Amino acid sequence: MPTTFKKTNLYGGAIVCDLPENFADVSTIRQVPDNQEVYIDQDGFTSIIFDITQRVETSGETSIERDGRALTVHLEDLVGDDADTVKVWNTTETEFSHLPEGTPAYTLIATQTPRQPPPAPEDDPSAPPRPQRSAPDFTAIILTLVRLEREKSDVLVTINVPHIRGEYDEDEVDLELGKQGALIGDAVEYAARIWSTFEVKRWGLFGEP
Numbered sequence: 012m013p014t015t016f017k018k019t020n021l022y023g024g025a026i027v028c029d030l031p032e033n034f035a036d037v038s039t040i041r042q043v044p045d046n047q048e049v050y051i052d053q054d055g056f057t058s059i060i061f062d063i064t065q066r067v068e069t070s071g072e073t074s075i076e077r078d079g080r081a082l083t084v085h086l087e088d089l090v091g092d093d094a095d096t097v098k099v100w101n102t103t104e105t106e107f108s109h110l111p112e113g114t115p116a117y118t119l120i121a122t123q124t125p126r127q128p129p130p131a132p133e134d135d136p137s138a139p140p141r142p143q144r145s146a147p148d149f150t151a152i153i154l155t156l157v158r159l160e161r162e163k164s165d166v167l168v169t170i171n172v173p174h175i176r177g178e179y180d181e182d183e184v185d186l187e188l189g190k191q192g193a194l195i196g197d198a199v200e201y202a203a204r205i206w207s208t209f210e211v212k213r214w215g216l217f218g219e220p
Contacts, residue, residue: 014197016204021048021061025216029208031201034059056147056175057198059205062167063217066158074115075104082117082156085167089154090123097123097152100186105155109210115158118202120195122186124149147173148181151195153202162217168205170198 016029030050037049037058048061067084071077082102090097098121105116125146151172158165172194174184184192191199 014200014204016208018208019050022063022216025211025213026061027208027210027212029204030059055194056173056178057194057201058171059201060167060169060171062169064165064167066160066163066165078115078117078156078158081158081165082119082154085156085165086119086121086152086154089152089167089169093123093126096126097121105206107157107209108207110157115160116155116206118153118155120186120199121152121154122149123152147175149174151198153195153198155202155206159217162214164217168202168209170202172198 015032017032018027019030020027031052033053034050035053037043037051043049046063049058050060051058064085067081069077069080069084071080079102086097086099087094100120100122102117102119105118107114107116110116151174153170153172155168156165157168174192174194179192179194184190184195
């Protein structure tokens with residue numbers, strides 16, 4: 012079935028964009044940091060996170076080099092100590108239809124595969140617990156970075172797509188062959204809709220430039 016989207020207010024209406032209709036605002040059930048907005052699929056496991064952060068300053072001969080390094084810094088912050096479990100498949104420049112012309116934005120697609128504990132004898136009481144069946148085989152990450160130089164801010168849009176065995180068709184997913192599968196395909200659609208509808212209504216959200 013085609014995805015139905017709805018216009019959604021973020022940060023008290025300071026930003027608006029379209030999100031899938033079946034995604035719920037996590038702040039209605041638990042506390043979310045003021046600089047974040049978190050939405051989760053009520054019928055699945057995918058989440059969409061908006062995060063406003065202080066602009067990351069990096070070195071580089073060109074703006075694209077500096078922005079590319081900033082994207083890497085944000086990805087490393089996102090995955091923490093698990094950076095070695097992440098593989099980036101592609102990175103592209105991204106255009107937001109309702110941001111000032113020339114606003115730098117970039118999107119990457121990556122996957123994170125959880126570490127597996129070493130096998131242990133069945134009768135070893137010190138062995139770590141086996142992963143729960145709901146633990147994902149891997150999580151796809153679609154990370155978009157918007158660079159707001161005047162506002163000294165970076166805006167991150169992260170779509171996390173856990174792939175749990177039995178919840179997806181393993182034969183449809185092989186990123187090395189360009190096969191994304193249904194879950195990642197849906198997430199790419201969500202990201203594209205955000206790029207085309209994301210609009211800042213109150214720039215004061217970012218503080219004084």
